Amino acid sequence: MSRAFRELLKKIGSGAHTSKDLTRAEAAQAMTMMLTQAATPAQIGAFLIAHRIKRPTGAELAGMLDAYEQLGPKVPAINSAQPVVILSQPYDGRDRTIPLSILTALVLAAAGCPVLQHGGERMPTKEGIPLIDLWRGLGVDWSGCSLAQIQQILEATNLGFVYLPTHFPQAQALVPYREQIGKRPPLATLELIWSPYAGPCHVVAGFVHPPTETMIQEALTLRGVTEFTTVKGLEGSCDLPQERTAIIGLYSVVDGEASLTRLRLHASDYGLGGKNPAWANLNDSIVAMEAVLDGRFNQLRQALLWNSGFYLWQYNDFENLTEGIQQAAKLLDSGQVKQQLKYLKQVCDTHFQKFCSL
Template sequence: MSQEFREFVRKVGSGTHTHQDLTRSEMHRAMTLMLTQQATPAQVGAFLIAHRIKRPTGAELAGMLDAYAEWGPKLPEIAAAQPVVVLTQPYDGRDRTMPLSPLTALVLASAGFPVLQHGGERMPTKEGLPLVAVWQALGVDWRRYSLTQVHGIMATIGLGFVYLPHHFPQAEALVPYRREIGKRPPIATLELLWVPYQGDYHLMSGFVHPPTEQMMRTALTLRGVAEFTTVKGLEGSCDLPQDRTAIIGCGGRERLLLKPQEYGLGGANIPLADGLTQMTAVLQGECVPLRTALLWNAGFYLWRLGAVENLAQGIHQTATLLDQQRVAQYLQKLVALANGT
């Protein structure tokens, strides 16, 4: 048993009226003790469920990110004209709506914006479809590559994926606790903010509940992250919805309320099963339902990243990239490069 970690459990697990928030440095130390398995399984489980009940603070999330920055993998900086775009999604995946970010990543990369994603396999508590499975369906199995190979692919073509089971086994070892405690621990929020990259980047992070967004903003500000975007997205991802107004935070400066109906792109969100069968068609420029979702998402991100002057132009540019087969050609190059690595 770790006496040091026992004190952290006591602080966060003392009840509604007597619990104490950890400082950023204390949370950094607590996360380190979990990653290095110096805390016992009983202590880790107790801490994670108590911390969920208490709710993390922005300073605690910053401390957790400090530990991930210290112990996790870091892709070296690549030579690129634009900061790397980091598109995140809850690690426990999707079970209702189509994950759009891999397709969005292809559009952005074909327009000259390098993109990085990260994640693992099906994960408690949701056990939804993970991003790595969507990429596999597109012809790229990111499970195969070492971190050095991922860096090589990213440096060559501008797209990469950090795969938790191989590239960060210390964090992967904490995954079974999610099933045992039956709830998402605060680590799930941490994963939306983690950036395993050493160069300049622009983080795109989704959220569900407004208090979570504020915690995220506080954590990123404490860590000196200037360029980030928060999206009240589909199932906690950074995918913009089509059935409601998209609520978007642009760092600490501005909030956007975007209505897809004003651009002719409103409607029902694409169901998971339907979206998976339409990926090839949408990349070939066909007018399947998935196309409107991709136009809405990639068009927004092109605008947010400064590639165009307004959202309508971003939507138009996305349509042009699809119709001219530039996104499909980019994917072919990525698949050829990845298979030759």
Template sequence: MSNAFRDLLKKVGSGNHTSENLTREEASAATRMILLQEATPAQIGAFLIAHRIKRPIGEELAGMLDAYDELGPKLQPIATKQRVFVLGLPYDGRSRTAPISPITALLLCAAGQPVIMHGGDRLPTKYGLPLVEIWQGLGVDWTSLSLAQTQQVFEATGLGFIYLPQHFPLAQRLFEYRDQIGKRPPFATMELMWCPYAGDAHIVAGYVHPPTEGMFQTAFAVRGTQHFTTVKGLEGSCDLPRDRTAIIGLSTLNSDEPIERLHLVPRDYGFTTKNVPLESTTQLLNAMQSVLQGEPSELMQTALWNGGFYLWRCGVCPDIQSGIAKAEAFLKSGAVTQQLQKITQVIGLVTRSLAQRA
């Protein structure tokens, strides 16, 4: 048993009236002891549920990110004029609405904007459809690549994927605890802000509940993160909704305000107010293939809505409307499909090269 960890557990787990927030340094130490399994299983489970009940604060999330930076993997800087976008999405996947972020990532890469994604397999508590399965259905398998191989793919194509079971097994072990306690602990919030890139990055963090955005802002401020976007997205993802106003926070460098607020109404850009439901993985993949072929559909509308926003946000296009037009042109011309084929080919070359050396 770790006596040092027990003291931190007592601090967050003493009840509504006597529990205390951790300092940034304490939160980092607790996370480090959890990842390294220096705390006992009983201590870890108790901490995760107690911290959820207490509710985290931004300073604590900043400390947790410090530990992830220390112990976790990072893709190294690549030669690019664009600031790398890191898309933070819930690791436990999607169950109700069709995800579009892989198409968004391909579109951005085709336009010269590098993107990093991260996640694992079907994970608790939702056990929803994860990114890695969608990529596999599109012909891109990230699961067997080492970090060095992923770096090669990232350098050649502008797209990288940190796959937790392969690249960050210390964090992967924690999902058994999540399953047993049956609730998302504050680690699930922190992961949305995690940046597994050693260079200049722009972090895009999705969320569901408004208080989460406030925690994001505090954690980013504490850590000196200057470039970020917060999105009240579908199921906590970075995907912009079509059934309601998209609420978006933009980091600002030359303002006394913590963020600039955007309220984007889909109807104002010609989109209907309808989210595409997630019926099955097969149905989604078929719909995504149609989008890649430039065919009109409801999912194409979602792809254009998201693509237009992110092409503007990364600076490729001067405004959202021109971003939508560019997204449509890229999809109909086959440029996005070509980007997907390039990624598949590079992964094939990387894996064959390793096999030949072995």
């Protein structure tokens, strides 16, 4: 048993009236002790459920990110004129709507904007579809790549993926606790704002509840992040909804002053409203994705134009959202996005063959 960890656990776990928030340094210490297994399984499980009940603060999330920074993987920086966009999604996946972010990433990559994603396999408590399964369905398996290979692939194709079981086994070792405690721990919020990249990047973090957005803002500001985006997205992801207002926060720090630009966008105003693409199963989703890449019209294409058009507008210097949507359609209709996927497969296959020959 770790007596130092026990003191941290006592601080957050003593009840509604007497529990106290951890300082940033204490949160970093607690996260480090969990990642390194200095704390016992009983202590780790107790901490995760107690922290969920108490609710994390921005300072605590900043401290936990400090620990991830110290112990976690970092893809080496690539030679890029613009920051790498980190498109996040809850690690426990999706089960109501089709994830759009890998198609969005392909569109951005085809436009010259580098994108890095991260995640693992199916995960408690939701056990929804993870991004890695969708990538595999499209013929790309990131699980066997080293960080050096991911850097090379990212530089060549503008696409990369950090796979938790391979690249961050210490964090992967905490996954079973999610099933055992039966609730999402604060780690789920931490993962939405973590950046496993060593160079300039722009984090796009999804959220569901407004207090989570506030925590994200506080944590990243304390970490010295000067620009990031929050999205009240589908199932906590950074996918913009079509059926309701897309609520977006554009955060920046200029001359030491933090500012927020709040966007409220309606897909129907751009002819892209309708139902969010519903999740059925992996096979049907891959078929729909491949149809979109082939230039065919379906419900998923509308959702993709809405999402990729927005992100092209924000991160590829288009004058307005309409221009971003038009460029997304052009990239899809010309076959450039499909070609981007084909090129990604070729580059990944080359790196895999080199790995097997060692």
